[in-house]
Each structure stands twice: as structure tokens, then as C-alpha cells.
Amino acid sequence: MAYKFDFGAIVPHWELLVDGMILTTELTVIGAVVGVGLGIMGAWARASRAPVISQIVGVYVELIRNTPFLVQLFFIFFGLPALGVKLSEFQAAVLAMIVNLGAYSTEIIRAGILAIPQGQIEAAQSLAMNRVQIFRYVVLLPALKKIWPALSSQIVIVMLGSSVCSQIAAEELTFGANYIQAINFRAFEVYFVVTGLYLAMSILLRMGLKVLGNFLFERRRHV
Amino acid sequence: MSEFSLWDIVYNLLLAARWTVLLSLTAFVLGGIVGLLLLMVRTAGNPWVVRFVRGYVELFQGTPLLMQLFIVFFGLPLIGLDVSPWVAATFGLTLFTSAFLTEIWRGCVESVGRGQWEASASLGMNFTQQMRYIVLPQALRIAIPPTVGFSVQVVKGTAVASIIGFVELTKAGTMITNATYAPFTVYGCVAVMYFLICYPLSLFARHLEGKFRNVAR
Numbered sequence: 253m254a255y256k257f258d259f260g261a262i263v264p265h266w267e268l269l270v271d272g273m274i275l276t277t278e279l280t281v282i283g284a285v286v287g288v289g290l291g292i293m294g295a296w297a298r299a300s301r302a303p304v305i306s307q308i309v310g311v312y313v314e315l316i317r318n319t320p321f322l323v324q325l326f327f328i329f330f331g332l333p334a335l336g337v338k339l340s341e342f343q344a345a346v347l348a349m350i351v352n353l354g355a356y357s358t359e360i361i362r363a364g365i366l367a368i369p370q371g372q373i374e375a376a377q378s379l380a381m382n383r384v385q386i387f388r389y390v391v392l393l394p395a396l397k398k399i400w401p402a403l404s405s406q407i408v409i410v411m412l413g414s415s416v417c418s419q420i421a422a423e424e425l426t427f428g429a430n431y432i433q434a435i436n437f438r439a440f441e442v443y444f445v446v447t448g449l450y451l452a453m454s455i456l457l458r459m460g461l462k463v464l465g466n467f468l469f470e471r472r473r474h475v
Numbered sequence: 476m477s478e479f480s481l482w483d484i485v486y487n488l489l490l491a492a493r494w495t496v497l498l499s500l501t502a503f504v505l506g507g508i509v510g511l512l513l514l515m516v517r518t519a520g521n522p523w524v525v526r527f528v529r530g531y532v533e534l535f536q537g538t539p540l541l542m543q544l545f546i547v548f549f550g551l552p553l554i555g556l557d558v559s560p561w562v563a564a565t566f567g568l569t570l571f572t573s574a575f576l577t578e579i580w581r582g583c584v585e586s587v588g589r590g591q592w593e594a595s596a597s598l599g600m601n602f603t604q605q606m607r608y609i610v611l612p613q614a615l616r617i618a619i620p621p622t623v624g625f626s627v628q629v630v631k632g633t634a635v636a637s638i639i640g641f642v643e644l645t646k647a648g649t650m651i652t653n654a655t656y657a658p659f660t661v662y663g664c665v666a667v668m669y670f671l672i673c674y675p676l677s678l679f680a681r682h683l684e685g686k687f688r689n690v691a692r
Contacts, residue, residue: 322638323662323665323669327659327663331659335659412537413539418541426541426542
């Protein structure tokens with residue numbers, strides 16, 4: 253007996269998918285903003301001359317980059333309550349995404365910082381800029397501009413990776429898909445459609461980040 | 476409830492870690508073969524093939540690995556193939572790996588200068604000979620560090636296979652947690668084992684990067 257596809261079976265549940273997409277977007281936006289912020293601090297610490305802090309950040313980066321996101325998520329959601337830190341599904345998912353992206357973006361931004369010519373920093377010093385000013389205007393902004401494409405890809409990867417947050421019952425897009433296929437038993441159709449939704453979201457996110465990059469790093473004239 | 480000592484936990488996780496390693500190796504080797512085939516047909520330059528490979532890469536890089544595994548796991552039975560989680564995971568991860576590797580290698584092949592192609596063509600070499608003797612040997616040198624680096628992503632990707640029910644390291648961690656109620660210890664051990672598999676690969680990739688950079692310049 254040949255299988256009859258029935259994509260119409262998803263239509264009555266469309267609201268679940270929309271809710272899921274909204275939650276996935278929330279996770280991604282919070283994760284990206286705080287995660288990149290963490291990455292900037294991490295990169296600064298790595299570039300600073302305090303060896304202990306630099307090494308601690310280095311260990312954090314290697315630990316995160318060499319373990320699966322799913323295990324990090326399980327550790328935060330199931331493991332941390334043993335230490336008295338109890339988080340909701342959403343909080344655990346956001347925290348995992350922040351911690352994960354923080355490590356990757358530390359490494360990416362650090363590469364950008366290392367590519368800043370020493371002469372630029374010396375020139376800024378000769379203009380009597382202080383350390384914070386130098387870091388902000390002379391090091392960080394040009395570095396971010398240089399590594400923006402790599403950072404954008406990493407944010408897209410984190411957005412796609414958030415699909416495993418359904419495993420701790422955070423109600424994002426994949427959770428919605430699991431829920432629907434449990435009701436109508438149309439697993440293939442549901443996952444096929446949701447895969448398409450993820451593809452559309454990743455294309456939109458990439459475009460959005462490109463526009464944001466153009467906006468952030470366009471040449472501004474200070475008069 | 477049975478009593479689990481720390482050693483019992485570690486021992487059982489180690490048994491499961493063999494499956495993580497086996498799945499990673501299989502997916503990496505098969506994905507490498509498929510990726511190489513895709514690279515060859517893409518470089519040969521039929522515009523439709525180029526478009527197809529570009530779409531293939533876009534599809535696998537633009538969707539979650541979990542969705543890819545779900546589609547394979549629930550889709551193959553629809554065309555009459557009864558698949559176990561092992562087959563579905565291998566198949567899905569192979570496709571995933573091939574898409575990323577073919578994209579990494581494309582960059583490496585394109586970095587071989589146009590003149591090399593033209594010179595070898597002027598010696599009367601056909602496409603296969605050009606690839607085999609001229610382009611791939613040069614591209615290989617640049618390709619090795621990022622390829623080793625990507626193997627870490629494959630190992631971490633196998634964790635997602637636990638969700639379609641393949642019993643590897645992460646799934647074993649969940650099962651042991653359900654028996655011991657010690658998630659902190661168990662997932663801590665799971666993370667350490669992934670780290671022990673992945674970190675040497677990362678270090679090796681970094682080492683190669685430094686080594687080949689000196690050769691290339």
C-alpha cells in the first residue's frame with residue numbers, strides 16, 4: 253500500500269508552529285545579543301595582560317567548543333538543580349545558548365582583535381585616548397567589522413541548534429512539531445514543513461544580520 | 476533501584492562512547508566520499524550540477540541537524556525502507572557531513588590558481604588527470620586543517636542522534652540519569668568524555684594549521 257501524503261493535516265495546528273517560531277526567535281535574539289556581549293568581554297579578557305583571567309576564559313572556550321550543545325543543555329537543565337540552581341525550560345535554553353555562543357564568539361572576536369595592526373593602537377595612544385576609548389573605537393569596532401560574516405554564521409548555527417531545546421520541553425519550533433505529530437501521526441509531513449520554516453528563518457536571519465552589519469559598520473563622519 | 480557507583484557510571488558511559496566513535500567515523504568517512512563526489516561533479520562545471528550542489532549545501536547548512544535526522548528517520552519508511560536508528564543516524568549524518576565537507580573543499584580547490592588548470596590542459600591532460608595530479612594534491616594541503624577541525628563538529632553532531640533513539644554517549648547518559656537520579660555527575664562525565672574525544676582533534680587541527688601555514692608562505 254502506497255503512503256498518501258497529507259500536508260493538510262498540519263493546517264489546523266498552524267498556531268502551534270507560529271508560537272514555536274516566535275519562541276525560537278526570542279531564544280535566538282536574547283542568545284545572540286547576550287552571547288556576543290559575553291564574547292566581547294571574553295575576547296577582551298583573552299587579549300588583556302592578566303594571564304590568570306585569560307587562562308580561565310581559555311578553558312571556558314575549549315570546554316564549550318569541544319562538547320555538544322545538547323549535553324551542555326542537559327547539564328544546565330538537569331544537572332544544575334543539584335547545586336541549587338533551578339531554571340525553567342526557557343531560562344535553561346537561553347542560558348545554554350548564551351554560554352555556547354559566548355565561547356564561539358570569544359574565539360571569533362579574538363581573531364579579529366589580533367588582526368588589528370599594532371600601529372593603529374600606538375597612533376591612538378599618541379592621540380591621548382584612554383584604554384577604554386582605544387578598545388572601543390580602534391580595536392573593537394574594526395575587529396567586529398572584519399569578523400562580522402563569521403559571527404553571523406555562528407549566530408545562524410546557534411539558531412538552528414536551538415531545535416534540540418525541544419528535548420527539555422522548551423516550547424520552540426521543534427517542540428511544536430513534535431506536539432503536532434503526536435496528535436495527527438503525520439511525522440514526515442510535519443517535519444518536512446518545519447524544516448522549510450527553519451530554512452526560511454535561517455535565510456531571513458542571515459539577511460537581517462547583513463543589514464545590521466551594514467548599519468553598524470558604515471563609515472560615520474564625526475563632525 | 477540498583478546502586479550505581481561512580482565506576483559503574485563511567486564504565487557504562489565508556490561502553491556507549493564506542494558507538495559515538497563508530498558513528499562519527501562512519502559518518503565522516505562516508506560523508507567524505509559523498510563530499511568528494513559532489514566536489515568533482517561541481518568542479519567539472521555543468522551549470523545545472525553547480526546549482527544543484529549549491530542548493531544541497533544551502534539546504535543542509537540552513538536547517539537543523541535534528542530536522543534532517545527526523546526527515547530521514549520518518550521519511551525512509553515511507554518509501555518502503557525499514558530503518559533502525561543506527562541506519563537513519565548514519566544516513567542523516569553522512570548527508571550533513573558531505574554538505575559541509577564539499578563546501579570546505581570547494582574553497583580549497585578554488586584557491587589553486589587558474590594558471591595551474593590552464594598549464595595542465597595545455598599538456599593534454601583531461602579533467603580527471605588534472606584533478607588527480609595537479610589540483611587535488613595542492614588543494615589537499617590547504618584542506619587538511621579545516622577538515623580535521625570539522626571532524627569535531629561531526630562528533631558533536633552524533634549527540635543529536637540520541638534524539639531519534641540511537642544509544643550513544645548522550646542517550647546512555649540520559650538512561651543512566653533515569654536510573655541513578657544523579658544528573659550532575661552523569662552529564663558531567665558525559666561532557667568530559669566528549670571533551671576527551673574532541674579536544675585532541677581540535678589541538679591536532681590547530682597544529683596542522685600552524686604547520687601548513689609556514690609551508691604555504
